[in-house]
Amino acid sequence: xxxxxxxxxxxxxxxxxxxxxxxxxxxxxxxxxxxxxxxxxxxxxxxxxxxxxxxxxxxxxxxxxxxxxxxxxxxxxxxxxxxxxxxxxxxxxxxxxxxxxxxxxxxxxxxxxxxx
Amino acid sequence: xxxxxxxxxxxxxxxxxxxxxxxxxxxxxxxxxxxxxxxxxxxxxxxxxxxxxxxxxxxxxxxxxxxxxxxxxxxxxxxxxxxxxxxxxxxxxxxxxxxxxxxxxxxxxxx
Numbered sequence: 001x002x003x004x005x006x007x008x009x010x011x012x013x014x015x016x017x018x019x020x021x022x023x024x025x026x027x028x029x030x031x032x033x034x035x036x037x038x039x040x041x042x043x044x045x046x047x048x049x050x051x052x053x054x055x056x057x058x059x060x061x062x063x064x065x066x067x068x069x070x071x072x073x074x075x076x077x078x079x080x081x082x083x084x085x086x087x088x089x090x091x092x093x094x095x096x097x098x099x100x101x102x103x104x105x106x107x108x109x110x111x112x113x114x115x116x
Numbered sequence: 117x118x119x120x121x122x123x124x125x126x127x128x129x130x131x132x133x134x135x136x137x138x139x140x141x142x143x144x145x146x147x148x149x150x151x152x153x154x155x156x157x158x159x160x161x162x163x164x165x166x167x168x169x170x171x172x173x174x175x176x177x178x179x180x181x182x183x184x185x186x187x188x189x190x191x192x193x194x195x196x197x198x199x200x201x202x203x204x205x206x207x208x209x210x211x212x213x214x215x216x217x218x219x220x221x222x223x224x225x226x227x
Contacts, residue, residue, distance in 0.1 A: 004159070033215075042206050042217030043160070056214065091159055104150060105215060107159035 002026070004108035006092050012114045018080035021111045024073070025094030032069060033105060034077050035091040043091050049075065050097075079113075087115045118143040120190075120207045122218035129197045129225055137192040137221045139207030149190040150208040150215070151181055160206060166190060177201070197225045 005024040013019050025032050030051055035043035046065065048056040052072040060067065064083070069075040079086055089112050093105040120141045129135045141147050148167055152160040164175025171183045181192045192205060202225045207218040 006159075009157075040219070042208075042219050044217075045214060048214075093160075104162040104165055106162065107152075109157070109159045112157075 004092055004094055004106055006090075006108035006111055008111055009109060010112050010114075012116065013082055014116050015084055016081040018078065019082055019113060020076055020078045021090050021092075021113075023075045023077070023092030023108060025075075025092070026096075026106055029094035029096050029106070030072075031095045031097060032075050033093040033095075034067060034075070035093065037089040037091055037110070039088070046077070082113075082115045084115050087113055089113070118147075118209045118211055118214075119216055120149075120209045120218040122205075122207055122221045124221050125219075126222050126224070129223070131199050131225050131227050132196050135194050135197040135201070135223065135225070137205050137207075137223060139190045139192065139218060141188050141190060141207075141209050143209060143211075145211070147183075147188075147190075148210045149181075149183065150210065151175065151179070151190075151192050152206045152208060152217075154204040154206065154220075156203075163192070163205075197223075199225050199227055201225050 007022050032049040034046040037043045047060045047067050049069045052069050067077045089110040091110045092108045095103045095105045150165045151163040154160050163179050164173050166173050166183045174180045179194050204220045204222050206220050208215050
């Protein structure tokens with residue numbers, strides 16, 4: 001079974017430029033998460049999707065961040081314009097709701113963003 | 117609000133010795149607790165979880181964790197550490213919508 005796929009793995013941009021990250025979750029997983037992981041810290045949730053609906057985006061900085069999951073499968077997270085403080089690893093995760101609401105999440109390898 | 121704390125930034129053990137990575141939690145209801153491991157340039161990998169039942173939970177790669185309600189702890193353990201266990205370990209607590217992670221503990225196992 002393929003795991004969560006993310007691309008690109010690394011991205012270096014200059015501040016004020018736009019950037020986009022792509023995630024393809026594990027097949028059949030209804031729930032998709034985007035996290036941001038700053039250096040030396042644990043992941044922090046940005047947005048959670050149930051199928052194509054964003055059900056929790058309270059931590060997403062909406063002035064510059066946007067996300068979509070149009071067909072309820074893969075997802076794109078965008079930053080426009082990027083700021084120096086956005087440098088971090090952006091992780092995508094997915095989980096299944098078949099067995100209940102407390103299933104573990106499966107993480108992709110992440111995209112390491114560096115904003116210069 | 118629910119949260120977890122990992123009181124140690126760094127844990128060093130010798131290969132073959134037992135290891136413990138500590139985690140304490142704070143929740144308003146029943147705790148749903150998880151341990152993940154992160155190797156360099158990799159995403160988080162699930163190790164084990166406690167939802168209900170036995171306080172001793174067994175997981176991947178020989179790891180286990182002990183749920184202690186009175187001490188609100190969920191420490192990760194392994195009887196005999198391997199050099200390949202060296203990585204970053206995260207404790208997490210989950211409710212119906214959100215998962216919150218600790219800051220992580222870097223485990224170094226020396227030959």
